[in-house]
Amino acid sequence: MGTIICMTTVTITTAMTNAAAAMSMSMSMRAIRLPASGRESAMFDDFFVRAMVAGIGVALTAGPLGCFVVWRRMAYFGDTMAHSALLGVALSLLLQLNLIVSVFLVASAVSVLLLFLQRRQALSADALLGILSHSALAIGLVIVAFMSWVRIDLVSFLFGDILAVTRSDIALIWGGGLVVIVSMVFLWRSLLASTVNTELAEAEGLNPERAKLIFTLLMALVIAIAMKVVGIMLITSLLIIPAATARRFSATPEVMAVVASLIGAVAVVGGLFGSLTYDTPSGPSIVVAAVILFVISLLPAPGFSRAADEGGKS
Template identity: 65%
Template structure:
């Protein structure tokens, strides 16, 4: 019989995986892995501001992540630097600011490792509610912007010609990423959420025959990784968050097998159909 805290961890982790998988597909297609890292690093600054201003941590992390996203959009238009240079500047600056701010707040005692790597075994019923309500809202909005966002991923010019307003879709997508990072920070931590966005999507990319199918498979792969990682953590007494990421890595390595190479053909479609980012 499983303990209540372990069941809560399973439910919360699966909820995060079901949301992170579809979003992660766009992160992979658009080669935005570093952007996910930037937002996760900025989350620590959100934690510091939450303690400083005595506000809800999730709300603070969400606000800071959105501000970093807007800052990136603004700098891309004004600064003569490449996107990866701007992301590096924002990521490391926000992380350093968060650590320095926490160091100055000597009256605050926090478990920094818990924020960095998560503590999924300590989630409460309220955390589960936040994950599923917030996750459902994120998925609903993603479905609404799927067409313009997917079109912009293939060709921005084509999306503009079709009147799909790709700029608005891109902004909404960044806000959705900020939301996922905010609600999942306590589950897997700010340093591991990017892995949950990327690894299941990368695995699904090798197994799927189309973009919609890839989104579904990514969610399932993430859920399997959560379950496998938690049971492995229980069996071998390893950290739960990193164990989930290792389980996702094992699934990715399994997707490299010759048998996995044949799976997209079973659906009668070429695997290249799940790679819109390469259609440019």
């Protein structure tokens, strides 16, 4: 009797194994014969493709904005807003808020506070920027340290984790980027005129102060959507370096904005391939690629001018 039971068990086990193998083979065959739409979906699910789509979205958005950062000499202002992003991350974890929304709100609050304090002129602009920049960064780190129940990878927030972007991240990046680009189109004349001469812009009936406020809010939005790509510490580099590189190859401010976006996209693609090839961090690799392009732009080459420097001033 025991022998019969044993043989029956073996038979059942063998049958189940064969059925599982047949099912696995059937699934493999179906996977091989996926329709075109299925193959495209599988390709889009690849982490490298998602990273590239997200990075290019950020680069195209940061290009025009970075031109005004360079023309207005607001690099340290951008650093201050970027450092405040860590405070936004800490509050997001503490209050269980959406990360991008929290970072955007905190960066916006810091930018409005900066504009208010600069009007009072109690301290120099550099002193205010330094105080707010390091205060926000330090407060964010202290809040994170107190949250012992939360396991957080600070390195990914400081230097980016573009290879971990999801489809929802891509949707937010491109959606936010579209808002920035459309806003820049409507604000372009006002921003450009106030960059060249504030009094002249006011004489033409424009509102430079309102344009500056909206511009800082757009910077906060770019910082929020770019944080996962290059990280808090390197966000400003994605604004400044492509714009500074584009000056050499642009005759007008409009051309410079377009070229800066393209250079940023090239830096993202080159940095990601470099990261994949040499097993280096993706965020810093993108910045290194941008720096290489900037160094190339400094090489002597006839036929290029800097007419677009500082909003059209020679």
